[in-house]
Amino acid sequence: MTDATLNDLPSPTRTSLAQRLKNPALLLVPAVVFLVLIYVFPLIDLFRVSMSGPTWSVYFERVFSVPLYWESLLRTMQIAFTVACLCVVLGYPTALLIHRTRGLTQILIATAVILPYFIAILIRTYAWMVLLGRNGPINKLLQTLGLIDGPIGLLFNRGSVLLGMTAVLLPLMVLTIYASVSRLDQGLTRAAMASGAGPLAVFWRVLLPLTLPGIGAGFLLVFVAGIGYFITPTLLGGPGDQMFAMHITQQADSITGEGFLQALAVVLLVITLIVVGVAGRIMGFEFIWGGGKTDTAAARRMPTPKTVTRGRRRGVGMVVADLLGWPILRIMGRLPAGWGRWTVRVMGGCVVATLVIPIIVVMIISFSKASYLTFPPPDWSMRWYEKFFSDSNWMSAFWNSLAIACLSAVIAVSLGATAAMGIVRSDIRYKSALMLLLVSPMIVPPVVLGLSLYSLFLNVGLTGTYLGLAAAHAIGGIPIVVVIVAASLQAVDRRLEQGAAVHGASPLTVFRTVTLPAIAPGLGAAIFFAFLHSFDELVLSLFLSSPRMKTLPLMLWADVNYQLNPVLAVVSTLEVLLVVGGIILARPVLARGRSA
Amino acid sequence: MQIPARREMRSELPDVQPVSTAPAQQAIGSSISIRNVVKKYGAFVAADRISLEIEPGEFITLLGPSGSGKTTLLNLLAGFQNIESGEIFVDGKSIQHVPTHRRGFGMVFQSYALFPNMTVAQNVGFPLRMARIDRITADRYVAETLEMMRLSDHAQKLPSQMSGGQQQRVAIARAIVMRPKVVLMDEPLSALDRRLRESIQIELRELHQTIGSTILFVTHDQSEALTMSDRIAVMDAGHIVQVARPIEIYRRPQSRFVASFVGESNLIDAEVIDRKGTVLTLRTPSGHVFEAASRDGDHDKRATVLVRPERIRIHDAATPLSMPATVISALFLGEVLRIEVRLDDGQTLLIRCSDTSEMTLPQVGQQLHIGWGATDGWVLS
Numbered sequence: 001m002t003d004a005t006l007n008d009l010p011s012p013t014r015t016s017l018a019q020r021l022k023n024p025a026l027l028l029v030p031a032v033v034f035l036v037l038i039y040v041f042p043l044i045d046l047f048r049v050s051m052s053g054p055t056w057s058v059y060f061e062r063v064f065s066v067p068l069y070w071e072s073l074l075r076t077m078q079i080a081f082t083v084a085c086l087c088v089v090l091g092y093p094t095a096l097l098i099h100r101t102r103g104l105t106q107i108l109i110a111t112a113v114i115l116p117y118f119i120a121i122l123i124r125t126y127a128w129m130v131l132l133g134r135n136g137p138i139n140k141l142l143q144t145l146g147l148i149d150g151p152i153g154l155l156f157n158r159g160s161v162l163l164g165m166t167a168v169l170l171p172l173m174v175l176t177i178y179a180s181v182s183r184l185d186q187g188l189t190r191a192a193m194a195s196g197a198g199p200l201a202v203f204w205r206v207l208l209p210l211t212l213p214g215i216g217a218g219f220l221l222v223f224v225a226g227i228g229y230f231i232t233p234t235l236l237g238g239p240g241d242q243m244f245a246m247h248i249t250q251q252a253d254s255i256t257g258e259g260f261l262q263a264l265a266v267v268l269l270v271i272t273l274i275v276v277g278v279a280g281r282i283m284g285f286e287f288i289w290g291g292g293k294t295d296t297a298a299a300r301r302m303p304t305p306k307t308v309t310r311g312r313r314r315g316v317g318m319v320v321a322d323l324l325g326w327p328i329l330r331i332m333g334r335l336p337a338g339w340g341r342w343t344v345r346v347m348g349g350c351v352v353a354t355l356v357i358p359i360i361v362v363m364i365i366s367f368s369k370a371s372y373l374t375f376p377p378p379d380w381s382m383r384w385y386e387k388f389f390s391d392s393n394w395m396s397a398f399w400n401s402l403a404i405a406c407l408s409a410v411i412a413v414s415l416g417a418t419a420a421m422g423i424v425r426s427d428i429r430y431k432s433a434l435m436l437l438l439v440s441p442m443i444v445p446p447v448v449l450g451l452s453l454y455s456l457f458l459n460v461g462l463t464g465t466y467l468g469l470a471a472a473h474a475i476g477g478i479p480i481v482v483v484i485v486a487a488s489l490q491a492v493d494r495r496l497e498q499g500a501a502v503h504g505a506s507p508l509t510v511f512r513t514v515t516l517p518a519i520a521p522g523l524g525a526a527i528f529f530a531f532l533h534s535f536d537e538l539v540l541s542l543f544l545s546s547p548r549m550k551t552l553p554l555m556l557w558a559d560v561n562y563q564l565n566p567v568l569a570v571v572s573t574l575e576v577l578l579v580v581g582g583i584i585l586a587r588p589v590l591a592r593g594r595s596a
Numbered sequence: 597m598q599i600p601a602r603r604e605m606r607s608e609l610p611d612v613q614p615v616s617t618a619p620a621q622q623a624i625g626s627s628i629s630i631r632n633v634v635k636k637y638g639a640f641v642a643a644d645r646i647s648l649e650i651e652p653g654e655f656i657t658l659l660g661p662s663g664s665g666k667t668t669l670l671n672l673l674a675g676f677q678n679i680e681s682g683e684i685f686v687d688g689k690s691i692q693h694v695p696t697h698r699r700g701f702g703m704v705f706q707s708y709a710l711f712p713n714m715t716v717a718q719n720v721g722f723p724l725r726m727a728r729i730d731r732i733t734a735d736r737y738v739a740e741t742l743e744m745m746r747l748s749d750h751a752q753k754l755p756s757q758m759s760g761g762q763q764q765r766v767a768i769a770r771a772i773v774m775r776p777k778v779v780l781m782d783e784p785l786s787a788l789d790r791r792l793r794e795s796i797q798i799e800l801r802e803l804h805q806t807i808g809s810t811i812l813f814v815t816h817d818q819s820e821a822l823t824m825s826d827r828i829a830v831m832d833a834g835h836i837v838q839v840a841r842p843i844e845i846y847r848r849p850q851s852r853f854v855a856s857f858v859g860e861s862n863l864i865d866a867e868v869i870d871r872k873g874t875v876l877t878l879r880t881p882s883g884h885v886f887e888a889a890s891r892d893g894d895h896d897k898r899a900t901v902l903v904r905p906e907r908i909r910i911h912d913a914a915t916p917l918s919m920p921a922t923v924i925s926a927l928f929l930g931e932v933l934r935i936e937v938r939l940d941d942g943q944t945l946l947i948r949c950s951d952t953s954e955m956t957l958p959q960v961g962q963q964l965h966i967g968w969g970a971t972d973g974w975v976l977s
Contacts, residue, residue, distance in 0.1 A: 493707070493709065495705045495707050495709035496709050496711060498674065498676050498696070498703070498705070498709065499703065499705060499709035499710075499711075499770075500711070500722065500726075501675075501676075501695075501696040501697045502674050502675075502696055502697070502699070502701055502702070502703040502780070503697075503702065503703070503722055503723035503726060503770065503771075503774070504697050504698075504700070504722075504723050504726030504727050504774075505697050505722075505726045506695075506697050506726075507695075507697070509697075509726065510697075513711075514711065517713055
């Protein structure tokens with residue numbers, strides 16, 4: 001200790017002010033202010049307008065009295081539930097397959113799952129339209145095999161909606177389950193086998209119970225996403241498959257429904273919130289972002305009532321497992337030993353194929369010479385690429401999207417990364433509540449968000465501006481950034497920072513020499529995904545853009561609805577290349593996440 | 597090793613003379629005074645009004661079970677956490693408002709905390725770089741310190757390319773490269789295997805003699821504490837229960853907790869029947885009489901007596917101050933025999949006697965006569 005450091009101590013008052021300014025909780029302020037202004041207030045306003053009728057409930061009564069709406073509501077829940085179930089059944093073997101393979105195979109399978117996850121939903125839905133179309137490969141294949149005489153209509157029915165939605169949402173499920181499977185201690189499986197449990201018993205008694213929270217989280221995320229879906233069902237569904245969210249977009253086109261429209265959105269939002277709320281009570285709200293608790297070590301020491309109830313629930317589960325599952329498994333146990341392993345391989349393999357094939361087909365079609373969609377292409381050419389790059393409409397949409405995405409990424413990363421610092425490094429109360437606010441845009445149906453922002457943007461003149469769209473996209477970008485950056489910050493060894501500080505590094509130097517290098521990969525990934533989120537965003541843009549300013553997804557949307565031509569395949573191929581490039585850049589982070 | 601103190605170089609005041617030209621001398625460590633320090637985590641009191649005076653240049657060990665507050669105390673000293681109430685003075689000056697990076701300490705972590713992206717030389721040179729010491733001087737200091745820790749051949753390696761023992765030596769080198777007046781060590785040897793630990797213990801002890809810093813060493817390993825320390829502060833549940841030299845802690849513990857935490861111990865509850873100066877005569881429940889020393893001769897009616905296993909002697913025949921005992925188990929451990937016996941009132945005692953050529957390993961169930969002298973028993977207060 002030198003005299004210098006002791007003599008120039010600040011006076012007590014200055015210290016308190018300086019210390020207050022150093023409080024990491026202050027880092028949360030910009031993001032929270034931003035979200036409150038552009039996300040919480042519009043949603044509150046949505047509630048206000050929905051109750052602005054002669055009596056507060058008049059619009060809601062209409063929602064529940066007109067069969068068109070409440071039948072559609074029931075149908076929506078039913079479809080979302082079915083899709084979530086399908087995703088669990090198909091996703092679990094796939095997650096196990098990723099976990100059990102090694103080396104190059106594992107990387108390939110993981111990429112096949114992750115890649116579609118980051119490609120725009122619109123493009124993946126378009127791929128399914130190509131695949132299932134009258135001149136698509138499936139019809140062609142069936143005809144070649146002589147199973148059918150002429151092309152059959154595979155599209156625009158309930159089956160294609162379920163197939164499309166399941167395919168689109170599967171990666172989310174696989175990644176969520178994989179996260180919980182990979183966290184399992186390998187020793188547990190070995191211990192179970194050493195205690196005489198066969199592969200099925202290991203699965204039933206050890207693997208399944210321990211990964212149940214992951215399954216639950218995946219199920220809910222898919223279900224909640226399914227409730228608010230409208231891109232995929234609009235494009236793949238027939239007249240009998242009207243989803244609830246579709247009514248909102250359709251009503252929005254005719255301005256007559258002021259009040260009633262908001263009531264529809266509020267119903268959708270409230271249902272989502274109830275589902276998430278109940279799930280959060282049972283398994284903790286961490287399931288939304290798939291992360292660990294943000295609470296400090298002190299809180300972790302004490303057993304909370306939640307864990308107690310969880311213990312009792314597991315007791316019930318055990319009874320069910322003993323009475324029902326176990327006898328069934330005993331019978332299945334008579335099957336040959338390799339059967340379970342092959343189930344995983346075959347099912348996982350099918351899922352991976354289902355995820356990848358549409359994308360590959362679209363990429364091939366982009367080089368087609370034909371002016372309509374047919375597979376395999378009659379001849380090869382680059383004419384659609386030429387058309388894309390020479391068409392001023394497409395190019396201006398491309399530059400618009402690029403500019404908006406860059407601006408949005410800057411907003412989301414600067415606000416989200418500072419907020420993540422604040423969340424991880426401060427000791428404020430209500431930390432979990434703040435984290436919930438920061439990530440909640442993930443679960444609010446985009447249709448509801450778009451509608452709530454619509455009137456706000458009209459009033460302040462942000463409609464159809466770069467800044468307006470970028471800010472709106474940043475609402476969804478912030479959760480992505482917060483989750484990624486918070487995870488990388490939590491992985492930073494505090495001892496390293498302390499080691500630097502104790503040996504003379506000032507807080508800023510500690511951040512520069514220790515913290516920043518450690519979170520740099522995470523920060524890079526966050527920038528990319530925030531960019532991609534905005535670049536792919538369609539639903540908010542539908543509400544908030546003007547006819548004069550089109551983004552790439554908007555152009556795609558218009559074209560998919562009117563003329564299915566190979567230019568769309570070109571755009572899709574370019575998007576895939578963008579995502580592949582991004583994933584290669586982000587690979588260090590993904591690899592680290594996998595090993596952790 | 598004759599290296600001038602470097603800590604002063606971080607000073608920005610002109611009146612502090614740079615000492616690089618001063619004659620070779622030992623750096624002298626700081627005195628540390630911890631007064632009534634309190635730290636709570638929620639309802640859990642990690643440090644409960646702890647006071648401790650540490651002499652300049654002393655090697656003091658904080659010894660205690662996990663959760664006793666020793667690491668908390670170290671973190672408060674380093675400034676990683678804020679004190680709730682109380683104060684810490686270093687060389688008579690409060691460090692309450694001095695941020696960690698200006699306290700000028702060295703620290704060794706249990707997990708080493710070496711920067712994975714820097715080479716060994718860069719790791720060791722980190723404190724010098726932070727103090728803005730010029731490159732040439734810094735390089736010299738790094739080379740000297742690496743030489744001292746016998747790491748010169750590894751200067752350009754990354755921490756991940758080294759063994760645990762080597763990494764820990766790098767961490768120690770980083771902590772002492774500035775010749776800080778205070779070095780904090782948080783269980784630095786607990787991740788190493790026994791043999792390596794023992795050799796680094798001796799190295800650390802010699803290092804302390806060389807650099808003269810005040811060293812605060814945290815451990816839960818009592819033999820480590822006994823080997824290395826000038827003094828040991830035994831901690832339990834947020835309190836310091838005894839501070840004394842290792843020999844004092846071992847021979848004259850103040851409480852049951854210290855007696856049983858440090859070393860192996862036999863604790864015998866007995867009734868006091870007589871007193872001669874500081875020596876008490878006591879009687880066990882089954883009526884056997886023995887003697888034991890106490891601090892000042894004051895006593896209650898009943899007392900607990902500590903007899904270390906190596907102080908118990910086995911007699912060939914009964915004597916007035918011996919008692920009969922039955923062998924429960926007998927193990928040959930190399931240099932010692934470890935014998936467990938049961939007295940006729942049911943209490944079991946542990947005996948360690950050194951291996952001699954005439955000694956035979958007793959059989960289980962065999963009857964022995966055991967006893968100890970007046971100076972071998974210690975009455976706990």
